[in-house]
Amino acid sequence: MSHAVVPDTHAPPRPNWLRRNKLAVAPWLFLIPALIFFAIYVVIPIFESLWLSLYEWNGLYDVNGNSTAVWVGLENYTKLWDDPNFWTSLRNNLAWLILYMLAVPIGLFIALFLNQTVTGMRFYKSMFFFPFVISQVVVGLIFGWFYNPDFGVVGTVWKALFCEETTNILGNVTFKCSRPAPDILSSLEWASYGIFAAGRWPQIAFCMILYLTGLNNVAADQIEAARLDGAKGWKMLWYVVVPQLKPATFIAVVVTVIGALRSFDMIAIMTQGGPFGSTNVLSHYMYEVAISEYGERYGYGSSVATVLFGIMLFFISYFLWRMYQDEKGTR
Amino acid sequence: MFPKPIEKSGPKAKAAYQAFLPFALILWLLPLLAIFLTSIRSAADINSGNVFGWPSEFAIYDNYAAVFTQSAAAQYMWNSVLITVPTVAISVTLACLAGYALAIYKFRVALPLFFLFVAGNFIPFQILMVPVRDMSVQTGLYDTIAGQFLFHAAFQTGFCTLFMRNFIKALPFDLIESARIEGVAEWKIFWYVVLPLVRPAIAALAVLIFTFVWNDFFWANVLTQGESAKPSTAGVRALNGQFVNNWHLVSAASLLAAIPPVVCFFLMQRHFIAGLTLGAVK
Numbered sequence: 001m002s003h004a005v006v007p008d009t010h011a012p013p014r015p016n017w018l019r020r021n022k023l024a025v026a027p028w029l030f031l032i033p034a035l036i037f038f039a040i041y042v043v044i045p046i047f048e049s050l051w052l053s054l055y056e057w058n059g060l061y062d063v064n065g066n067s068t069a070v071w072v073g074l075e076n077y078t079k080l081w082d083d084p085n086f087w088t089s090l091r092n093n094l095a096w097l098i099l100y101m102l103a104v105p106i107g108l109f110i111a112l113f114l115n116q117t118v119t120g121m122r123f124y125k126s127m128f129f130f131p132f133v134i135s136q137v138v139v140g141l142i143f144g145w146f147y148n149p150d151f152g153v154v155g156t157v158w159k160a161l162f163c164e165e166t167t168n169i170l171g172n173v174t175f176k177c178s179r180p181a182p183d184i185l186s187s188l189e190w191a192s193y194g195i196f197a198a199g200r201w202p203q204i205a206f207c208m209i210l211y212l213t214g215l216n217n218v219a220a221d222q223i224e225a226a227r228l229d230g231a232k233g234w235k236m237l238w239y240v241v242v243p244q245l246k247p248a249t250f251i252a253v254v255v256t257v258i259g260a261l262r263s264f265d266m267i268a269i270m271t272q273g274g275p276f277g278s279t280n281v282l283s284h285y286m287y288e289v290a291i292s293e294y295g296e297r298y299g300y301g302s303s304v305a306t307v308l309f310g311i312m313l314f315f316i317s318y319f320l321w322r323m324y325q326d327e328k329g330t331r
Numbered sequence: 332m333f334p335k336p337i338e339k340s341g342p343k344a345k346a347a348y349q350a351f352l353p354f355a356l357i358l359w360l361l362p363l364l365a366i367f368l369t370s371i372r373s374a375a376d377i378n379s380g381n382v383f384g385w386p387s388e389f390a391i392y393d394n395y396a397a398v399f400t401q402s403a404a405a406q407y408m409w410n411s412v413l414i415t416v417p418t419v420a421i422s423v424t425l426a427c428l429a430g431y432a433l434a435i436y437k438f439r440v441a442l443p444l445f446f447l448f449v450a451g452n453f454i455p456f457q458i459l460m461v462p463v464r465d466m467s468v469q470t471g472l473y474d475t476i477a478g479q480f481l482f483h484a485a486f487q488t489g490f491c492t493l494f495m496r497n498f499i500k501a502l503p504f505d506l507i508e509s510a511r512i513e514g515v516a517e518w519k520i521f522w523y524v525v526l527p528l529v530r531p532a533i534a535a536l537a538v539l540i541f542t543f544v545w546n547d548f549f550w551a552n553v554l555t556q557g558e559s560a561k562p563s564t565a566g567v568r569a570l571n572g573q574f575v576n577n578w579h580l581v582s583a584a585s586l587l588a589a590i591p592p593v594v595c596f597f598l599m600q601r602h603f604i605a606g607l608t609l610g611a612v613k
Contacts, residue, residue: 023436026517030432031444034425034488041485042451045462052461059465116337118349126600127356130363133596135546137564138585141571142362145369151377151578153365201362206607213608215333223333241333248608254453262455265548269568286457291464291553298461305457316453320446327442 046309053077053303059296069299076303085277086304089285092192093261093311096281099196100203100260104252107207108245112237114208115215125212132205140269143198149181158182185271191279199266203259207252214248215241250322257315261308282308370394370582377578394583402573403558404584407566411591413476414483414562415544419537421484422491426536427529429488430495431521435507445496452489456549459486464553474556482554483544491536494606498532499525535606538599542592563588 018025053076057069080086114125131139149155159165163177184194218241226240242249264283267273273280273288280288282304290301337348357364369377371391398404433445463482464473472478502525510520551565561569567581567588574580596603 022517024438027432027436027438027441030428030521034429034448034492035444037421037425037485038448038451038488041463041482042454042459042489043447045459045466046454048462049458049460059461059468112334113355115334116348118337118345118352120352124352124356126597128359129596129604130360130593133542133592134363134589135548135564135592137546137548137567138589139362141567141581141585142366145366145578145582146362148578151576153362209604210608213604218333236333251608258453264456265564268548268552269571283455283457287460287549287552290461298465302458302461305455305460308455309458312453312455316450319453320450323446323449324442 049302049305049309052299053306055299057298059298072299076300079300080303080307085280085285086282086307088277089280089282089304090307092279092281093283093308095192096196096199096260096263097257100200100256100263101253103200103203103256104207104249106200107204107252108211110204110208111211111215115212125209129205129209131202132209134202136199136202136265137269139198139202140266143194143201144185144270147184147194149183154184155181186275188275188278191271191275195266195270195279198270199259199263203256206255210248210252211245214245218244254315254319258312261312261315282311366582367586369578370586372579374577374579390579394579395587397580398570398584398587401580402566402570402584403561404563404566404570404587406558407561407563408587408591410476410560410566411545411562411564411588414479415541417480418483418487418544419540421480422487422540423533423536425484425488426491426495427526427533428521429492430499431525433492433496434499434502435504435525445493448489448492448496451486452493456486460553467554473554474560476560479550479554479560479562482550483547487540487543491540494536495529495532498529502528531602531605534599535602538595538603539606541595542603545592 052069054071054073055069056072056076057067060068062068110128114121114128145151146153149158158181159177162179162181182190184190222240222244223236226236231240262283263281264287267279267281267284268287271279273284277285286301286304286308289297289304337345368386371389371394372386373388373390373393376387429448433441433448467473467478467482472481506524506528507520510524515523545562546564547562548564548568551562555561555565558566558569567584570584571581574584
């Protein structure tokens with residue numbers, strides 16, 4: 001180097017501690033508000049819940065402001081083991097998980113159907129996405145009415161197919177049906193499927209929009225190359241397009257799993273777990289146990305929540321592991 | 332492009348496709364259309380089972396006015412606004428700060444902290460229910476608007492931070508590097524360099540969080556009791572009990588509760604979809 005060494009005029013002889021460690025301190029100043037908030041409302045409550053699941057507590061405090069919780073160890077879990085409602089809910093959760101997953105391929109097929117550029121396509125795409133924007137409460141009410149055997153669409157269609165309209169001498173209209181209209185949400189057999197169908201509607205819309213975006217980014221040259229090689233239809237879809245949609249599929253699966261395990265709104269609105277607890281899932285059962293008209297059972301509710309959390313933790317670990325692999329790749 | 336553009340299959344195929352689209356759409360939105368038709372009918376039509384036929388009279392004004400006069404619908408809607416707007420403001424602000432810290436600085440716990448936010452965003456809410464409810468009761472936040480927006484803001488911070496961190500990470504790092512060499516203070520880099528660049532992310536997050544929180548039902552049940560703090564989702568449920576079998580009123584109320592997120596979606600569609608798919612499909 002032929003340059004003379006120029007004395008560093010920027011740095012003062014002894015900068016104070018804060019200035020020297022600027023790059024180490026700054027991130028914490030930016031992080032602290034979010035961390036405090038997140039710790040108070042999310043991180044700490046998780047541990048409190050795990051801890052509470054070892055107590056029996058009705059949520060009350062004595063006059064001195066001390067909690068009336070009683071340590072019972074693993075008793076809540078042994079009770080859970082013998083609780084038929086718990087097992088029904090768990091089984092329904094698994095059914096939700098599997099049936100909800102159908103939203104992913106259905107979403108893909110609707111996306112393929114809509115991935116055209118004819119006029120007005122933007123309008124159709126956003127209308128197909130519509131159900132995702134509406135709250136689950138409203139979707140639940142819509143379907144609850146849709147299934148209603150007296151006033152709803154199912155009832156109306158049924159009457160048109162199987163019933164004869166007769167007007168008696170007083171002018172009142174009565175229906176004579178060869179088979180009574182099915183009351184889907186009160187039937188032990190069909191109620192769960194009725195709710196799945198309603199829950200999948202917005203979920204399909206979500207998967208569809210992910211895939212539409214994904215299809216936009218599929219490499220055109222690979223498609224053309226595969227076309228020249230004679231690939232088309234299913235083969236093209238499976239070997240060329242689907243592998244390129246992997247990131248979209250990953251998110252669709254993640255969000256669908258979370259949606260399936262969190263599903264609360266639809267059940268609370270449509271059946272409240274009934275008939276006879278047959279449509280309950282853990283997320284709703286937990287709420288029912290912890291805050292019910294028969295007195296609050298915070299400890300038992302927490303043990304149900306802990307089981308649900310355990311199931312979710314399995315998936316969360318997998319998602320995080322996948323994200324970690326990606327992070328390592330980008331560095 | 333896959334599937335093959337329909338134009339290449341000839342004008343007939345294209346015409347058939349275009350003719351089929353409206354049918355597909357009607358079929359897809361059938362429940363929604365049916366409930367809209369119900370909300371503009373009179374009670375007489377509902378009782379006689381006239382669901383798809385021409386309404387015997389249009390009661391659109393009567394039904395929607397009845398929802399407001401016979402129930403606390405206006406209060407519920409206003410509560411929803413009071414809960415959603417502060418939630419969006421707080422969580423997006425916190426996420427900009429935290430996302431910046433996690434994306435720009437290289438420190439050992441950056442990745443674990445980032446994963447903490449991601450994981451917190453995936454957990455089932457039920458694990459938080461009892462402690463958060465208990466804490467709200469203890470601090471006097473139970474059955475208040477503030478109790479709800481504070482919780483929502485904290486919870487949504489997880490998702491927002493995930494989103495912001497990835498967005499900022501994708502910005503060219505040279506910008507920050509050169510600002511540092513110029514001797515610009517760290518907070519000024521955040522304010523003058525990064526913040527203007529993340530505006531699209533802020534817009535996307537704002538619409539998404541608005542929709543998520545507006546549509547929340549679980550926490551509305553856990554953290555409120557009376558009419559004074561209930562948002563529209565829980566309100567619609569209450570109306571459903573009040574208007575038993577008055578389906579024309581229930582459907583009008585449901586549609587009213589759905590209007591704000593729907594309007595928000597159609598106005599900010601580009602941001603909304605970009606937001607949903609950004610973290611996902613880069």
